[in-house]
Each structure stands twice: as C-alpha cells, then as structure tokens.
Amino acid sequence: MEEYEIKWQQKWEEQKLYDAEPDDRKKFFVTFPYPYVNGSLHMGHAFTGSRCDAFARYKRMRGCNVLFPFAFHATGEPIVGASKRVKAGEEKQWKQYRGEGLSNEEIKSFEDPRNIVTHYRALSTELAKQMGFGVDWRRSFTTIDPQYNKFIEWQYLRLKEMGYIVQGTHPVIYCSKCDSPTGDHDRLRGEGVSPVEFVLLKFRAGDSYLMPGTLRPETVFGVTNMWVHPNATYVKARVGSEKWIISKDTVEKLRNQLTDVEVLEEFPGKELIGKTSTNPLTGSEVMNLPAAFVDPCGVTGVVMSVPAHAPLDYLALKDIQDNPELIAGYGIDPVLLRKITPISLIRVDGMGEFPAIEVSRELGVSDQNDPKAEEATKLVYKKEFHTGVLKDNTGKYAGMPVRDCKEKLTDEFIAGGRADKMWEPEDFVQCRCTNRCIVKILENQWFLKYGDESWKEKARAALKKLVLYPEDYRAQMEYSIEWVQDKACTRKSGMGTRLPWDKEWLIETLSDSTAYMAYYILAKYIYSEGISADQLTPDFFDHVLGGNGSAEEVAVKTGINKELLLQMRSDFGYWYGVDFRNSGKDLISNHLIFFIFHHVALWDDEKKWPHGIGLNGFLTSDGEKMSKSKGNVVILSDVLRKYGPDAIRLNLLYAAEGTADPDWQSRQAEAMRGWIKKFMELAPIQSAERELSPIDKWMLSKTQRRVSVATDAYEATAFRTAISQGFFELMNDYKWYRQRCEGNAIVDRYVVGVLAKILAPVMPHASEEVWSKLGNEGSIFNASWPAVEEDGVDRVAELAEGVVRTTSEDVQSIIELTKSAPKRVFVYVSPEWKRVAWHLAKQAGDAKQVIPDIMADDSVKSQGKAAASYGQWLAKNLHVLGDVISQEEESSALQNAVGFFSKSFGSEFVVLPADKAEYDPAGKAGKALPMKPAIYVE
C-alpha cells in the first residue's frame, strides 16, 4: 500500500466519515451480503464490495445520506466442521491454518468454533478497511451473537403466526455415518445429484415379492428375466403386511424412508438364481440370472432385464448365452436359457425393433463390463423417452408416447397394488467422510411456505417495483419466484438460532439471512448501549421494527429506556428499505428471492421493501476460473500489499460490468498503478490563468461530455463505462489538449477536479489526495458531483478540433510516406458552396436526388463540372456524411493551430481558402472537402 492510501484511511476514520446518522438529506442504504467467516475476505468479496462501496460513494457525492454497514455470517456447518477437524487433529486442516500464519496455540483455540469466527471477523474487518470500504463499523455483528438470535427468533415467530412456516417431511441425500444431510460441497462425488423416486415392481415369488427397482416402469412389459448379484446378500423381509425379497443393503435404506421393515431370513444371492417370479402386468414367468453389474447397494439390488431397450441387459444376457460356463453350477436348463429373447415394446422412429441391440453394435460395446455400456444406455434412454411410443403389447397404454405415460402408469401400478416406490440418489453420491450416501426422509422438518400463492403474489409485486442493476436479470428473478417451492428452513446441527417453538431445530443458514439488514439499524444501539439478549423480546422488535405497542409499555417490559426505543424506531423509519443490495448472480434463485419474500411478509409498508438489487458475474483470474487445484487463487491480502486498494478497485471495476464475468488480469493491475500515478501527477496545477482560447473551450466541452456519460453510467452501476469515459478517455482528451497548448489554470483546475470527482468512487484514496493538492479543504466525499451544464457541450468547438486533429494525422502520414522533411505545408479549406451542397445532399436522403437537388442551388450550379463530380461523390457517400462547420469556422480553427502544426512538423504551415488559393502548384485545392482540407507538402 502507498503512503497516501494509509494516510487517507486514517483521516477518514478520524473524521468518522462513514458514521451515518439520520438528517435532512435523502437516505441511501447499501448492503453487501455478509461474508461467511470460515476464512477472510477473498477476491470475489473484493469485487462485490468494490461495487457496493463505489456506488455508496457516488450516491454520497450526489447528495445522499449513505449508510453502508457490514456484518459477518457464521451460521451453519462449515465452521463447526472445521473446528471438529482441528479437534480431531486432522493434518490437512492444521496445515491450512499454519499456512495462514497461525500459531499452534491459535489453531488449538479453534476447537471452540466461536474463536474461528472471532479470528476471521477481525481479519476481514481489517481487509475491508484496507480496501477503503467506507463502512459504518458501529453496526457490525455476527450471526451467532445472542442479540442477533433474538432478532431471528422474532422474525420466525412472526412468520409462523402468518402461517408461512409449516411442518412436513421431505427426502434428502444423507450420510448415515455423519448422521446428517450431505450438501453439495460435503460430497466427494455426486455434486448436483438429487433424490429421485424409483418404482419397485412386485414380481410374485411364492409367498413373497421379488422387488426390482426401475426408473422405466413402462418397460415391465418387456421383462425377460431378472438380475441378481450372486455374491451379494439378500433378505426376505416383512415390509408392512407384505414379504419382499431385496438386497440386505436395501433394508437400512427403507428404514430411513419411514418404512417399517423386519428381516425374516438372510441368504446369498446365488440361492435366488434359477428361480422364477411372475410379472405383475403380463403374468409371464421370468427367471433370476446372475449379473456382475448389479449393485446390491443400488435401489433394491434386484434388476429387471429388458434386453430390447436396455443395452446393459442385452449385453449381460448375451454374455451368459454365449458363455454357458458362466452359469455352470446354478442348475439352469441351457435350453430355457437359450429360449430367452428380447421383447420389444417401444417404437422409435428411425430405429429398428431392438434399439438396445442396435446402439450397442453401433458403439461397438463388447460386453457388460465395457465402460461404453453406460453411454449406450443413456443414448437409448434419451431417444426412447423423447420420441418413443408404446407398442400394442402394453395393453391399455398402447400408442401412448413414453414421455406422457410414465406418471399415469406409475400411479396406476401403485394403485393396483402392483408396484411401490422408493427414493434413491439419481447417481452415486459419496460423502466427504467417504461413506456412500442414501436418501433419508426427514420428519417434522419445518418449511418456509414459498409455494404459497398469496406470498408469491406479494413477492412479484415487490420485484416489479424494485430496480435491478442491471435489468438483464429480471427474467431470471421472475422465473425464480415462480419456481421456488416450500423450502426446508431448519437443520439439526451447526451454529445459529434455535427455532423458538421447537428448540431441537436450528434455523438454517440461508433462512436466517433474509431480512437481517433491518438489524443493522438497531445494532448500533444494541451494542453501544449494552442491551442484552434477554431484553430483546418479540415486543421489542414489534415495536421498533413494526411500530406496534407503545414505547412506555415496551420500556417497562424490556427495561430498555423509552427514549432509546423511540430513537431506534425513528432511525428505522428513516433508514429502512434497502436501496442497493449487491450480490453474485448465483444467489438469484435463493438468497435474493428469499430476501424479497421475507420483506413483503414482515412489512406491509412498501417503503420497507427492497428498492434495488445489484448483480454481478463471477471473478475469474487471468481468464480461468479460480480454484485451489489450478493454483491460481488470488489472495486479497497479497494483492493489497502488491498493488494497493486503488489499483485493485480500478482493475476490478474496469474488468466487467453488466452480466459479464469480470476477469482479474494481474498484468493489467500493474498497469493500473501507472495510470493512477499519472493521474496523481496532475496536481497541483502548474499553469497560469489566461483567457479562454478555442482549444480551452474544446477541452471544457469534452469534459462536459465525459461527465455526462460517466454520470449516467454510475447511475446504472456501469462502472466500467464510467472508468472508460471518465478516466481513460478523459485522460486522453487531456493529453491531446496539453499537446496542443501550454495549459490554462482555469481549464486545468476544472479538468483535474472533474477527474478526481469522477474517479473518487472507484479510487477514493488517489482522488482524495489530488483533491487536497488542488487546494480544496475537506474531503472530496463532501464535495458535490460535477454538474452537467445544459450548454456545456460546444458542438462547433469539438468539430473544429476534429478537423485540426485529422489534418495533423494526415499531414503526418504524408510526411512519413514521402520520407522527407517538409519545407512548407499548405492546407486548403473547402469553399462554402461545398458545404451548402453537403447539407442539401443530406436533406435529399436519396442518392438519386442528390445531383438534381444540389444543382437547384445557384451557388453550387455555378461551379459547373466541379459541382457535378462533387455531387457524385456526395451521392456515393451519402450515408456517411456527418456534421460540418462553415468554411470560416474551419479556417479559423486551423489558423489557431498554426503554432502547433509548425512545431510538430518542424516547418512553416499555411492555411488557405481552397477557392481563393494564391499558391497551389500541385493543384490540390480542388480536392478539399468540408472537414477535410486538401494538403500540399512542399
């Protein structure tokens, strides 16, 4: 970090610049999703935080009273998990902490998870300060503070009263070893896998049912045999009033799904082989055959074989038919075995009778152990599901498309007692503890009723009213509100707030982060006044956040000073309603819509609803996704040391805007420091004051234009555009200006002041430094935003300077091409009649009309042949004709620049009117065009 950066951070803190209190100004409330403190702030936080801070600072300079608080999230499992790993002495965890520079003693203290929270809270606070985030730290808290817990309790009590919290059951992917649901990032394998319901078909076998599980119940019409694993253990078990034959592993799974199961006998799989059972739909007898691919832990460990439509079944059948020695010893009649032939039941356009056989051959799958077998299975399944139609041998379902009949058929099978259901992960899932996950049906789980239509309706209304930065995300937000269903909001383990009416449950981590922005308003008082959790009763929150009850009564009940209560209530009335909440686009379908749902439920007053939501993409690093395995994770504290906050902020905010994913380019960060240095060297102003010249006016006009564009960009949080226009382009304009003249203190002071202000939201330290070097008292953040004057843009000055610039470039390129030092340079400014014709041509609009229209003018017509050929040129270039200025304006612009031209070409420079040129040895004058004088280099 640079010295000036440290200096200003100290000054801001001393001045209490960010301590926000209500006043007459319009308020603007910015919030950043509190970071989870199992680590310190990372680059993603830095990006989102920079957006929040830049917008907060911008709004402040626009005259708003800005509140930007910051807190820390500690609810949930990961911190407790890390703590447990420390306690268990897990080397990896210890190593990680040691790598962060922690002493053994400190790491040991992490056996209490609260110490992890304290540690990273302090670290993150420090980093946020170093980033220059203008935060009101008096309002900071963590979600495991007992006072915060009280706030959450109040919220959930209110939601329950409204009927928005209900109890129910639901299936989750579960690790029975950890005794807890296994979330995506707790998995070694199977990310994104969810529970699906398998259909179990009841094949009668003596007094029992053999129970194959399938996702394709329609294929029951094509079963030719049954597969069991010869080496696995199977059981006969009482399930309800029935007896099922299933793998032993299935028993535990069923018990986790609220099914009453009692094992009656246990036997090896090979005892089943050769026996038969009866198809519940077709009545045919099918034999049990051995197959290695059968997974005893998968569904029921019994698989029905449909060789016509399942490549694996076909391959396994072929294997044993071709190699009878494989089933020697099972006492299977080889004649019967050979008689087994595929039964086709689905018709697929463009495929033969047996898609499984066809695809297996096409892909060249050799046998059931071939890894390509899975690919073949998926292919067939997809094709049949989307385009398949059931054939005549499927009874009443004949003629129905596969995709439509599935649900109906399943329901009817179950209703008819021919089938049952069972949950199973749709793919293999392995817990971090290496255990294989199952599906458990959780009982008495509490749900937030996001599926409730009236609640949704309010959420929709709130979404319509709020501003999205950028609006591009609206469709997705709308979709998410429609999509969201009742959501389980409690868990059994981790840290957080207990459900007030059912203390064995903890409020789950996303569910406690929905309306906490309200708590920021109170936090300042709660912590500074030493209010205890006991005092924070529901009455208290009802009063200060809901305006219910009298302050007197609540004061008596809670022991909190009445004046203080009134103060909090009035603060809440002033501040509340989040004006800008920025987060990553990944949080749309959960956090951000929950944020809306909870606000509309808790407050009837629409002013308290969210007013604005900002969204941004994901930060990549030098074009690649940041990940530990790639080793390209950029550590915030490292880059802070290396580049300092201004360069980081500039680089991050310039990286992307809108929906795009920003890319952190380290080389670019390095270059940004150069730009900042260049900017800082502009102050103090060295030049003297003088009267405004044309080039001064041009500079002022350009500045006005940039301010206007940058301001619009800031309003839309389009920081990249703001930086591009307000910094790089304006700096380039200014560079040109200083090449053209010595500078003018009036202009210089204005331009540098504007630069400082436009950049202040992005690079507050450098801007503050420049601002003070310009001789200003007080912080730039108490200064007003540069005004956009109505007549600030001087069109003629800009066009005239454009001529100077292109002329300069043109002469330069001629000199380079001829490779000789010029003695004298002549430019011929095109005559007025060409400008008249230009206007007329533009008015004509139609190429065919150009010549007749311009010839109707006498001043043009009198030019004869020259007018005709010029007319042809105009007609050809009709669509590219821009604005022109008069001959006099163009001449005087060039004349004013004579000194500049002479200096840069090292030769005499003469401006002549093309129509009255006294000297034109090369006959160039006639070629002059408006805005493009003819040039003769001698």
Add this chain to the structure above:
RNA sequence: GCAGGGGUACCAAAGCUCGGCUAAAUGGGCAGGACUUAAGAUCCUGUGGUUUAGUGCCUUCGUGGGUUCGAAUCCCUCCCCCUGCACCA
C-alpha cells in the same frame, strides 16, 4: 434435461435497443522508434492482408443459411461456454 445469460481481433472488453460514419472504441500485451551509458519509467508509432501523398481494395466479429443496395448489428439452423436447478454457504 429445464431456465437465464453469453460467444467480437494476442488477452480483456465496447458496439449490437435505432442495419451504413466499423477493420471495429478503450485498457492490457507485443513490436518498432525517441529519450537514457544501460535498465526502468515516460513519450511516439504500429498491431488482418495488400496497396497509396492523407487512399483504395480484399478477407474478418462462433457455424451455416436468409432478409437488404448494404449486417458484428435483423430472422432461422447448428455448435460451444458460463450460472442456477435448493435445504448448501
């Protein structure tokens, strides 16, 4: 699979809503030059091809078609990438 968003030159990224001033802003990188004993910093120039007194032409904006006098920009097909699909922060 479903939903939302995207594919522009060496990298990043504007432009595409209102088709022509777009061979395509801007930042980075790279190359050449100036300055310097040298390096760095700074400044200038270049950065699709070819051509030229400031120009013209050709080929380019994921792919393949279409509309149009004219398309990065409008329409259709296909391919690829990112994000989410929940009980997890």
